[in-house]
Amino acid sequence: MSFTSPPSPAAAQDQDRRVRRTKARLRQALTQLLREKDLRSITVRELTDRADVNRGTFYAHYKDIYDMLEQYENQLFDSLGDLLSGYTPQQLQGDLSPVLEKVFLFVEDNRDLIPILLTGQAKDPFFQRLYAVIREKCAGDWRGAYSVGEEDPSSAYALEFVVCGTVGLVQSWMRNGLQPPASEMAVFTGRLIQQGLTSL
Known part of the structure; x- marks a missing residue:
């Protein structure tokens, strides 16, 4: 044998x-x-x-083209989840720009695929998954970093504003050819998120 x-x-x-x-x-x-x-x-x-x-x-x-695209999407979200989970609320106090810069650089590194996936409507699965990832982070660690509570009835609206605004900024940044640089976008976006979170 x-x-x-x-x-x-x-x-x-x-x-x-x-x-x-x-x-x-x-x-x-x-x-x-x-x-x-x-x-x-x-x-x-x-x-x-x-x-x-x-x-x-x-x-x-x-298995087919849909399976191929789904595998790419899963890889993207796994990487994004690992990136976001690498920061504790304590590390985010006072400045969200470090983690946001990594997010913008992540988008830049995957600029061949993410812009295409984000050109769909808000009802599309990729948009919904991205929305859910950012919302979970804002509702959890980011809100915890700024000691804001959930008892205010307006908090849900403010959170929605922060999440949709962040996704919208990423889309606009891609449409503008990834300009200004990721570092500048991180500072600008972080400032807006902080203002939104502290209003909760």
């Missing part, structure tokens, strides 16, 4: 690099096509032809 030897560490690394390159080509092709047409109009053949990847390779990683 013969046994197949496991791949060497070097061979495994080469395979991982090939997978990353393949997925990068598919992601680039998908973002290009999403700029040209609606997701429902994109076929797997069209995507793989654009990426110069065979269909079998595509199906080795994804």
Whole structure:
């Protein structure tokens, strides 16, 4: 009886690099096509032809195009959640700009995909997930950092204003070509959020 030897560490690394390159080509092709047409109009053949990847390779990683996009969205939100959870209320007291700068830089690093996902309407799943992440942070750690309570009936409206305003600023920043720099946007946005939170 013969046994197949496991791949060497070097061979495994080469395979991982090939997978990353393949997925990068598919992601680039998908973002290009999403700029040209609606997701429902994109076929797997069209995507793989654009990426110069065979269909079998595509199906080795994804069930369909919707699954592919969902995986990218999940990766984005996992990374964003890790970024936001890295700050305690104590670290945020008096200045939200450090964490906000990382958020804007995160958007900048993913500028191939996030702008496309955020061009939809407020009812769209990506917008709703982004809204929920920011709202949870504002209602939890950020509000706790500024010792504001929940007994005021107007607090829900003020919180809604802060969350929608933050998402709107990110959208406007992307439409303006990611200008001004992330550091300046972080200071400006942080000032607005602080004013909103202290009004709760």
